[in-house]
Amino acid sequence: MAAAAIDREYEGQGRPRKKKFPQTSNPSHYQFALWSYEDGKRIAVPVGGVRSDKRAEYPLISTTIMNEGTRTETLIWLHFDLDFKRADKKWIRDGKMDWPTIGATLTEDVPMFLRYLAYVVRSSGGKGLSLVLAISPLELIDETGDVQKLAFKVQNMVIRILSYNGMGADEGARGLKRLMPNMLRSDRVLDQAEFVQQMIQKRRPRVLQNLLYALRFHPALRSQNKQDRDDILWPDTRVEKPLARLYADLLDSVGPWGTEQMRAREIMARYGISKNTVYKLLANPPKWLGVERLIAEGIRLTIRPDRSLTDRAYTLIETRTSSNRQLPRIWTIESPENVRAGERNQWLVSLIVCCKKKGFGQVETRAALSRIITRVPGWQKSQSLTRGLSSILRSLYHHRSSLKGTLPDLELPGWLIEALQPRK
Secondary structure (H helix, E strand, C coil): CCHHHHHHHHCCCCCCCCCCCCCCCCCCCEEEEEEEEECCEEEEEECCCCCHHHHHHCCEEEEEEECCCCCCEEEEEEEEEECCCCCCHHHEECCEECHHHHHHHHHHHCHHHHHCEEEEEECCCCCCEEEEEEEEEEECCHHHHHHHHHHHHHHHHHHHHHHHCCCCECCCCCCCCCEEECCCCHHHEEEECHHHHHHHHHHCCCHHHHHHHHHCCCHHHCCCCHHHCCCCCCCCHHHHHHHHHHHHHHHHHCCCCCEEEECHHHHHHHHCCCHHHHHHHHHCCCCCEEEEEECCCEEEEEECCCHHHHHHHHHHHHHHHCCCCCCCCECCCCCHHHCCCCCHHHHHHHHHHHHHHHCCCHHHHHHHHHHHHHHCCCHHHCCCCCCCHHHHHHHHHHCCHHHCCCCCCCECCHHHHHHHCCCC
């Protein structure tokens, strides 16, 4: 967008005001920071004014500038940190977070945010991103307390939206006065729109108010009952793990939209869920569970699976299976001939986790499973051992990928070792 167009767009949204920070570039009114090392740890040490020809040598810069006359600070940027380790894989390319992909998504999802985005800078580690949002200069004094609260609110909204999209927003990187990667270092800048910042400082548009108004209806900000969330099995994490077994067992025994009759006490005994929780579950079931009460015959349960919920269920089961710190010398897994109905899903998950911990890849494990599962009694009736095998395998190898090969000395049953041997 041309500067003239932005000038027309912002016209009438605020009057130009006299700037309170100095115009000279020597020394700079920006606040820089250098890396220092104490006890082997790297910390940032802020410094004062820096000559214009020396600014690029400093790795970090503050979101505020120093007012030489009053010795107060003025906020001119809001900073958002996208962490490589927290981001979904779809935003990663060549071992780094890919800004073109992220920027294209944000352009469609939150165009108002992109309108005020001044810089996109590569993080200090070289893999993450730093998004720098330009705002109308805000002096951090007591008289502007209400506007500062508004800035905090907008910052929290944007962080929630970035996290909602799986972009790895650092939840802890909050606050108005922060250090961020230095956008004056040209080798670190991926995208910049200096004319946006210049026009904002000239015209003083109500950036915070405009963002608050534009983002308030975003799905990430909707007040949502945990019971209605589509990405969890149950709002209480202590109950969600046993319900993951219920979900997987129903998917294994009756398949999608199949029904199975059970009594409340059976659910309590089999999955270790308290009486009150079972009554809550049956009275107000989650979306994935259909409940029909039968006169004197118990309850008819229907599984309504979703791919994301299936992945979550198997992840929780895997976490539970591999949580014991003291593992047996030989991983205890029933031989295929001894697996009974109702145990097949848990047996399959344990088998995959065992192969992964030993260091076998997904292809090798699948080849071995295809030879083993046909020995399980009634395997043709099991959704997990037939149509669901591929999705379970992908889910368990996709999540917790760091566990692969963590127990290379683990001894496996002989029948499993034989199945894992490559065929000639």
